[in-house]
Amino acid sequence: MGDTTARLKRWFPVFVIAAAFVWACAVIVLHRTAEAPEGTIVIRVGHWQLETSVREAFDTLARDYQKLHPNVRIVQDAIPETTYGQWVTTNLMGGTAPDLMEIGIGVTEPLWISYQRRYFHPLTQYTARPNPYNRGTPLENTPLRQTFADGMRSAYIEALQEYMKINLSQFGVRIFYNKGLLKKLTGLDEAPRDYHGFLAACEEIKKHTNAEGKHFVPIACSGYHFWMWEMMMADQVTYPALARADFNRDGYVGNDENWVAFKSGRLSFDFPAYRARFRMIRQISDEFQVGYTGLTRDDAVLLFAQQKAVFMPTGTWDSRSLQEQAKGSFEVGLMEFPRPTDQDPEYGEFIKGPLYEVPWVGFPFGIVRTSKHPDVALDFLLFLASQPNNEKFNRIIGWIPSVVGCTMDPLLEAFKPKLEGVYGAMNFGLGGETWVRWSQDYSLFQVNQIDYDELAKRFGPFYIEKGLKDFMEVNRDWRRTIRTDEEFLAGIRAKALLATGDEAASLWIKYRSLTAMRQVLPEVTHARLMALVTKGPDPKAVGPYEHSPEVLDRVRARLKGGRVPKR
C-alpha cells in the first residue's frame, strides 16, 4: 500500500505533465483541423495591424475569396508591433513563416532588404501583366504595376532591382479637430485655414478652463507626432536654401552640401529662411501641452479623445479609430495644415509654392519562399489588390485604397497627397558626434529650454568643427557599396548570359544602366564630393542657382542674335 502510494506520488507529476502535453497536442491538432479540413489549402497572413477593422477586413475578404476558391482557407496571425521583429526573424529563419507577411517594422531597413532577398519571392515577373481579378473593370487590360496610385514605386526595392511586395493602402497626414469644442471655445464653426488665424484660435482656446479648472490644450502633441509639424508646416520655408547649398545642382541639399555651405559661410543659422523655420516651430509648439516630447502617441490621442485638446495631427491609420472614439461625444473635423501663403506678412518671402507631399503607399505584403502554396498566396494577394476588392477592403478598414479608380470615404479624400510643390532644404544629418549633439540641442529647443540663438551658439561652431570628421567617417566605407553592387551586378549578368530573347535583352539593359549609374560614374562623383568637402566651393563663384556676369553676357548676346562668346 505504502509502496503504491509512494510510487503514485513519484509518478504523479510526470503523469500530469504527460497529460498536459497530450491535451495541448490534441487541442492544436483539433484547432488546425477545424481551421483546415483535409484537402484544403491554408494561406496564413502575418501582420502587425491589431486594429479591429483590419482583422475584420481580412476576414470579410477571405470569405469572399473562399466563395471563389472553396478549397482555400485564409488564416490571420496578428502580431503586436512590439514583438513583430522577433516574430518575423524567428519564423523566417525557422522556416515557419506564414505564406504572406507584412513587411516593414521590427527590424532595420537593411535587414528587411536582406530578408526579402533571402526569404521572399520576387514579384517582378507579374507586374507587367494584368491582374485577373480586375476583369470587367476599367483596369482589365492594365498591367498590374500601373493599377497602383504610385505605379508600384514603393513596392520596388532598388537594392534588389525587384518588386518584392504589393501595397494595399495609401496614407496621408492632416489635422483632426473637435468641432464642438472649437465652436464653444472660440465661436468658430470651422477651423481657420490661415496660419495667423489658426494661432489666434489657439491663443483663445488656452484662455478657457474645463470642468476640472484646467486650461484647454490647443494642440495635442507627443514625441511621436512632432515630425508631422516639421514636415507638413515648417520645413517648407527652408526651400530658399537650395539656391545657396545645392552645389551639385541635383535639386536637393545633401548633408555634405549643408555642412560645406556652413563651413564656407554661404549658410548659417542667421540665414533668414532657417531662422523662420525655427520661429514657426516655436510658435506652434507653444500651443502643445507641456512636456509633449516625453509623451507617446497614445497620450496625445487620449488627450484629444477626452476633449481636453482641440487639434491633433495624425494619419489615415488613426482616422477610423478616432472617429470611433468620438462617436456620440463630439464631431470630428478635418483640415489641411494651416500653412502660411506667399502673402503672409511674416513668412511670405520664404513661401515659394505649395508643399510637395511625398506619396505614401504602404501596408505591404510579400510572399515567403517557404510557403507551400506560393501560387495561391499570390492569387489571394492579387485578389486583394484588384480594384473592387481593394476598395471594399479599405472601406472596411477606413484607409485609402492603393489602387487607382477606387472610391473612398469622403473624409479620406482630404488625405490624398498633393504632388507638386516645395520641400525642405536643411540637412544636419551627418551622423556621428554632430548628429548626437544636434539631437540634444534641438531637443532642448523643442521644450523651450533654449531659444534659437542659443541653439545656434551651441551647435553652430561644433557642427563646423566636427562635421568634416563625421562626414569622412561615414564616407570611409563608400567602397562597400561598390562591392555590394558588384555582387548584385554579377547576379544580373549571369542571368542575362543564360537568358534568351526578350528576357535577355531586358536583363542586359538593366545590367548596363546599373553599371553606368552605380559603378562607373560614382568613381567621379565621389571624387567631386571629396573635393567639395575638403576644399570648399570656389570662393569667387556665384551660388549654384545664380547667374554669373559671363552667363548673362551670353544670354544677352543670344537675345540680340549676335555672336555668343565661346566658353
Add this chain to the structure above:
Amino acid sequence: MPVRVSLAILMAGGLAAGAVADAPSATTASQPAAAPNAPGGQMTPSFLNGRAWEDFRAGEFGAATRGFTEAVAAAPPGTSDHLQALYGLGMTWNLRGLGPDPVLAAKCFTEVVTRSPTGDVAAWSQLALARIRHAVPVGTEPDYAAVRKAYQEVVTKFPFHPAGEEAFVYLQSTWVATLDPKDAGQALGALEGFIKDHPGSKFLSAAWALVAECAATLGRPDDRLKAKIASLEGKELDPTNPYSDNAALYWEIATIAEFEAGDFAVARKYYKGLVDDYPQDQRRWGARLALERLDSVEARLRKGGK
C-alpha cells in the same frame, strides 16, 4: 473557380513553376517538381550552374560554392558548362560576403581565359580579373596603375565585346576621377575616339557622361552641355525599374544650360520636359519656377538691365 485554373489564366509559368525554380536550394521548402535534369534524375552541369547562380543571388554563398564546384567536376573540361561553372565559382570566391578569396577567384578566371582565350566567358573573366583589382574590399585602396593595366588588357583583347567596352569606360573613369585637367584632356581624347569607332555601342551614354565630366574639369560648359544631351539621347531606361527615368538628367541639363552655358532655349526645353513628362517628380515645381525665372531674366535683359 479552382485556384489552379485561375492561375493558369493568370500567368503561364508563374509562381507555380517559376518561383519554385527561383527558390534557393538552401532556404526553400518548395523544391522543383520537374527540374531540367538529365534523364534518370541526375543533375546536369547546366542545372547545377543555374541553381548555384540562384544561391549566389540569394546570398547563399556556401551553397553557391558547392554548386559551382559540383558543376566544374561534372562538366567535361573545356565545355561551355565547365567554363560557366569556373566563372561562377570565381565570382563566388571574389564576392562572397564573408571571407572573399580574390586569389582563388583569379585562378578560376585565369583558367577560363587559358582554356578558351577568345570565347564569350573568357571576355567576362578577363573583365572580372580587372574588377578584382578595382572593386577592392573596404579598407584597401586600389593600385590604379595595376587597375588601368588590367582594364587595358581587356580592351586590347576584346575591343568590340561588351566586356571590352565596359572595361574601356571603367578605365577612363579612373582618369576622369583624378579631376586633373591633364588627365581629363587625355581621357577626353580616348573617349572621343571610342565614340567615333563604336557608333553602335551600348556604352555610348556612359562614354558621353564621362565626356561631360571631362568638360566640367576643363571648364568648358558648352561642351559639357552638348555631352550631357548626347548622354541623355543614348541612355537606356530599364522599363522594369520605376526609378529609372530621365527626370534628374533633365534637371541637370536644364541647370547647366541656364547657369553655365547661358543657353536659355535649351534650359527652357528641359525644364518644360520635366514639367510635362514627370508629374510626380519632386523637382517639378522648381522647374516651373525656373521657367518663370528665365522669362523674367530675359525680359530684364531686353530692357537693358543687368
